[in-house]
Amino acid sequence: MEMTGLSPFVHRLAGQLSGGMKQKRGLACTLVKPPRLLLLDEPTVGVDPVSRRELWAIVYRLVAQESMSVLLSTAYLDEAERCAEVILMHQGRVVDQGAPEHFSAPLAGRTFRVTGAAASRRRLQCALALRPEVLDAVLQGESVRVVLREGARLDCDALAQTVDEPVRCEPVPPRFEDAFVALLLGDRAAVALPQGRVTPGFAGDAIQVKGLCRRFGGFRAVQDLSFAVHPGEVFGLLGANGAGKTTTFRILCGLLAPSSGEVRVAGVDLRRSAAQARGRIGYMAQRFSLYANLSARQNLAFFARAYGLQRQHAAQRIDWALEAFELKDLAGVESGTLPLGYKQRLAMAAALMHEPDILFLDEPTSGVDPLARRAFWAGINALAQGGVTVLVTTHFMEEAEYCDRLAIMAGGEVLAIGTPAQIKAQAARSGEPEPDMEEAFIALIQERGSV
Secondary structure, rough: OOOOOOOOHOOOOOOHHHHHHHHHHHHHHOOOOOEEEEEEEEOOOOOOHHHHHHHHHHHHHHHHHHHOOEEOOOOOHHHHOOOEEEEEEEEEEEEEEEEHHHHHHHHOOEEEEEOHHHHHHHHHHHHHHHHHHHHEEEEOOOOOEEEEEEOOOOOOOHHHHHHHOEEEEEOOOOOOHHHHHHHHHHOOOOOOOEEEEOOOOOEEOOOOEEEEEEEEOOEEEEEEEEEEOOOOOEEEEEEEEOOOOOHHHHHHHOOOOOOEEEEOOOEEEHHHHHHHHHHHHEEOOOOOOOOOOOOOHHHHHHHHHHOOHHHHHHHHHHHHHHHHOOOOHHOEEEHHHHHHHHHHHHHHHHHOOOOEEEEEEOOOOOOOOOHHHHHHHHHHHHHOOOOEEEEEEOOOOHHHHHOOEEEEEEEEEEEEEEOOHHHHHHOOOOOOOOOHHHHHHHHHHHHOOOO
């Protein structure tokens, strides 16, 4: 209990622990009688970056001091890079095995950081993704990280003409993640959502929150929360487990009444007309919340009717969803038996059936493999390009980089709000290199004294 940091909570009911505490409790239970071999099956899924770092500190200690062997599975590629050896599997077979650098070394000369005007990074990413020489293009800070196809050359001059602005291309060392994508990306296509323009049916900000408070008895889950989300913006809500993100989400979706404060969504006051606002938003829960015993098509039909779509329009939207999310071959399969990545696709498709102005995504990629996450964010970017406002929570700090702006929460309050670059600048210390997003997140949380 001392090693896992759970001594102060020894009398708390297990069901009332946060996600990170539950994972550490599970690890503590396996260590009551120290094993020679410790098997950890995705131990950090749904765990915030602070708890994730604590779990890894425990693993390192067990290996160094107890001479324990650890075999773990993970969807976090930065965690795979920390391991002494990696076994990469795909479709039930071993693709390759070796140290992380064994995978990344062959990509030397194929990885670049491409930077344009700060306001156009999403447009720059889309332009890069369409170029034949580019295998992968993901947002990373104010730049786009690019992996080229084997033998290809990046033509910066041609790219600058495409986006109509100066572009800077710099080589960067390859990561294990780049190698993972290069080996497997050819087998996975990104979700290609249509980029039709959405004209919001409201004026002003998509979401306005002023002085929001929510109490559960004597406990304040959210206190004096204020922020705004602009139309067509991807806005990230970050925080450690128990920070108040999910409570805030439920209030913004009209599922939970605020104790005090003002909340407007799509121009509607939630304290007076929550049902009206719900018709303008789409919501994807943290856990799969569709009907497991209904097929994919039946779930989509149910939600189409629930949102009031008429027969012909409903049929068109169902066909669109099955096509756009690559679910046609699985339309008749019971939803509960689908792989996790396809469950997430189906849940997002259901949330988009009525073409909402605002989309709420509560940890949509938790437990999803890296390629499925890329496909998912390709869809989110396409929606944002089309004018849909997206509010997303995530524990993946690389996904935080994909957002236009972020709010970091702790103890029901906002610690920092701004662009990813502004958040990192706020957490930077004099004389030290600028932190990455995970380091900035942890620094801000620790500065508040939440850890």
